[in-house]
Amino acid sequence: MKILVTGAAGFIGSMQAIRLLERGDEIVGIDNLNDYYDVNLKLARLARLQNYPNFTFIKLDIADRAAVANLFAKEQLQRVVHLAAQAGVRYSITNPHAYIDSNIVGFLNILEGCRHHKIDHLVYASSSSVYGANTRMPFSVHDNVDHPVSLYAASKKANELMAHTYSHLYKLPATGLRFFTVYGPWGRPDMSPMLFASNILQDKPIDLFNYGNHRRDFTYIDDIVTGITKVLDKPAQANPGWLSDNPDPGSSTAPYRVYNIGGNSPVQLLDFIAALEHALGKTAIKNLLPMQPGDVPDTYADVEDLIVEFDYKPDTPLRVGVDAFVAWYTEMLGKGKDELATQ
Incomplete structure (x- = not known):
């Protein structure tokens, strides 16, 4: 198939593109290569993708309406994996407009492209952050998520609502995936695994909010x-059993679905740090701090629907995943930025 992967220079986007390329799909990857974090890391991810003859990269900002429209008109795409977004809960507190431009305007442009060019299936990134003030564990897609506690979370909830509208009006098969704390090689430097590893190696304190009492459903890439x-590979279908007087938030009479995608096994943050310490061979200096605005104490994914419908089995043990991440990270540190960008 010919598939568009947005955010192709990103962590999940680049790894997803490789998986599809290796099975023989033709991939068009787009990314705006912004400087939210080190562009050299994004260029290094792209360099890996450009080793595949069936990969095409186009530098493009999804907030550019005309550019997105031209992309869909030119490329004759069949399916779309939409992973481009402005990420980060804490960054959304200080830079809210970036989330509207990318996550709302950009997503609308992608939806319009899918609508006008009869895309077979749109799969897009949502987030576990949509659960917000919910406290019932594990988080279920069949529960309402109407109380986000950050603008990032609100933008992802808005994406789900926008996708449903297009599924309802235009019969666009759309599936949203709520990611839970993804980690592994080629990860983002603003996320906790790399921040922690960097500080541990430099004998600097690591900040542990909520006094280290967070639990996260860490999921290996x-x-x-x-x-x-x-x-x-399985376009969303309408739920024939959907009831308007008892509506299921995770499905619809339209070809629309939402799923959690996570490790299905929450890990104490201190246990994750212990695995990092073991892999790095160093002990962390811990700086215990109160809860940050926009944070939630725990995340835990109910992935039963993915297990039943897709035979999904997240099976990478924490120590295995952390060891693989640390091996990549320490190798990366041995390379200068210029060399990294050519790998």
Whole structure:
């Protein structure tokens, strides 16, 4: 198939593109290569993709309406994996406009492209952050998520609502995936695994909010891309049992679905740090701090629907995933930025 992967220079986007390329799909990857974090890392991810003859990269900002329209008109795409977004809960507190431009305007442009060019299936990134003030564990897609606690979370909830509208009006098969704390090689430097590893190696304190009492459903990157691929291959279908007087938030009479995609096994943050310490061979200096605005104490994914419908089995043990991440990270540190960008 010919598939568009947005955010192709990103962590999940680049790994997803490789998985699809290796099975023989033709991939068009787009990314705006912004400087939210080190562009050299994004260029290094792209360099890996450009080793594949069936990969085409186009530098493009999804907030550019005309450019997105031209892309869909030119490329004759069949399916779309939409992973481009402005990420980060804490960054959304200080830079709210970036989330409207990318996550709302950009997503609308992608929806319009899918609508006008009869895309077979749109799979897009949502987030576990949509659960917000919910406290019932594990988080279920069949529960309402009407109380986001950050603008990032609100933008992802808005994406789900926008996708449903297009599924209802235009019969666009659309599946949203709520990611839970993805980690692994080629990860983002603004996320906790790399921040922690960097500070541990430099004998600097690591900040542990909520006094280290967070639990996160850490999910290894290989398990994520396996799940995305399984979902992509099975376009969303209408739920014939959907009831308007008892509506299921995770499905619809339209070809629309939402799924959690996570490790299905929450990990104490201190246990994750212990695995990092073991892999790095160093002890962390811990700086215990109160809860940050926009944070939630725990995340825990109910992935039963993915297990039943797609035979999804996240099976990477924490120590295995952390060891693989640390091996990549320490190798990366041995390379200068110029060398990294050519790998």
